[in-house]
Amino acid sequence: MTLKLHNVMKKFGSFTAVDHLSIEIPEKQIFGFLGANGAGKTTTFRMILGLIEETDGEISWNDGEIGYEQSHLIGYLPEERGLYPKMKVQDQLVYLARLRGMNRTEAISELTYWLDKFKVPDYKSRKVEDLSKGNQQKIQFISAVLHKPKLLILDEPFSGLDPVNVEMLKEAVIELKNSGTSIVFSSHRMEHVEELCENLCILHHGKPVVHGELKEIKRSFGKKNVRVSAEFDLEFLQDLPGVTKFKGFGGQCEVQVENEQVSQVIFKELNGKGFVRTFDLEEPSLNDIFIEKVGAAYE
Numbered sequence: 012m013t014l015k016l017h018n019v020m021k022k023f024g025s026f027t028a029v030d031h032l033s034i035e036i037p038e039k040q041i042f043g044f045l046g047a048n049g050a051g052k053t054t055t056f057r058m059i060l061g062l063i064e065e066t067d068g069e070i071s072w073n074d075g076e077i078g079y080e081q082s083h084l085i086g087y088l089p090e091e092r093g094l095y096p097k098m099k100v101q102d103q104l105v106y107l108a109r110l111r112g113m114n115r116t117e118a119i120s121e122l123t124y125w126l127d128k129f130k131v132p133d134y135k136s137r138k139v140e141d142l143s144k145g146n147q148q149k150i151q152f153i154s155a156v157l158h159k160p161k162l163l164i165l166d167e168p169f170s171g172l173d174p175v176n177v178e179m180l181k182e183a184v185i186e187l188k189n190s191g192t193s194i195v196f197s198s199h200r201m202e203h204v205e206e207l208c209e210n211l212c213i214l215h216h217g218k219p220v221v222h223g224e225l226k227e228i229k230r231s232f233g234k235k236n237v238r239v240s241a242e243f244d245l246e247f248l249q250d251l252p253g254v255t256k257f258k259g260f261g262g263q264c265e266v267q268v269e270n271e272q273v274s275q276v277i278f279k280e281l282n283g284k285g286f287v288r289t290f291d292l293e294e295p296s297l298n299d300i301f302i303e304k305v306g307a308a309y310e
């Protein structure tokens with residue numbers, strides 16, 4: 012059940028929020044959707060869900076349209092969290108599950124599973140407004156997955172969560188992927204995307220500037236990072252040709268190099284200057300790639 016967006020465009024008046032976006036979201040994978048504030052991520056999710064209509068282009072799932080029936084196979088965690096504050100957690104989750112075609116018994120069995128998993132089994136009879144923001148978010152996540160969707164769309168699922176809850180949610184996302192759910196999530200945190208996704212897209216002013224497999228994106232970026240620790244001053248490295256960024260001081264530094272050959276030049280330059288404790292050549296981080304493709308234009 013591949014989700015395909017072909018030349019999708021969304022205009023609000025004369026403003027183009029999403030501009031000729033063509034992406035494929037493979038099934039049973041976790042797909043990362045990145046972009047600075049206002050890049051068009053939420054707008055894209057809303058079009059996939061049919062909450063707003065695309066101005067142009069096509070969105071298909073398994074080569075068909077996403078109609079009422081398919082919408083029951085989708086789970087959505089919106090960016091604006093919205094639960095009924097006065098309702099008790101179990102009543103609310105059962106209500107939302109029934110809207111998606113589940114019966115009460117199934118809903119209770121699923122929600123019990125998830126509340127146990129999130130280590131909050133005793134929240135069933137508590138009102139949503141009495142829970143902390145992070146715990147409300149867990150309940151909202153449960154409401155998005157209770158009906159066992161085939162496609163799960165998560166708009167910034169990790170924002171506002173403490174590190175323990177981030178880990179818990181990540182584990183849940185991985186478990187859902189392993190059970191065959193296709194997942195798309197947006198995030199501003201590159202390390203989450205790096206850890207969870209095989210494929211991703213970076214949007215910039217509504218246009219995809221990077222799209223594809225994470226491994227291939229890193230490989231084709233060309234630039235690499237060299238991390239050095241030595242018992243002598245390394246600042247001279249910043250003046251070498253092919254060194255594009257330098258961070259550090261004294262005997263510790265991380266430099267970005269144009270390509271692998273430059274790292275060999277650095278290695279030779281270090282030779283004979285003193286004791287080198289570590290020398291590591293690393294792939295660029297997704298953060299490096301994001302800053303180069305998107306950040307530079309904002310700074």
Ligand SMILES: Nc1ncnc2c1ncn2[C@@H]1O[C@H](COP(=O)(O)OP(=O)(O)OP(=O)(O)O)[C@@H](O)[C@H]1O
Nearest residue numbers: 023026028046047048049050051052053054055090
């Ligand atoms: N209903 C609307 N009417 C007019 N403009 C809109 C509407 N919805 C979104 N926009 C504009 O479209 C652009 C993209 O917004 P969107 O919410 O999709 O961004 P985003 O990538 O999700 O951002 P963030 O990371 O801040 O959540 C923004 O400039 C926003 O102001």
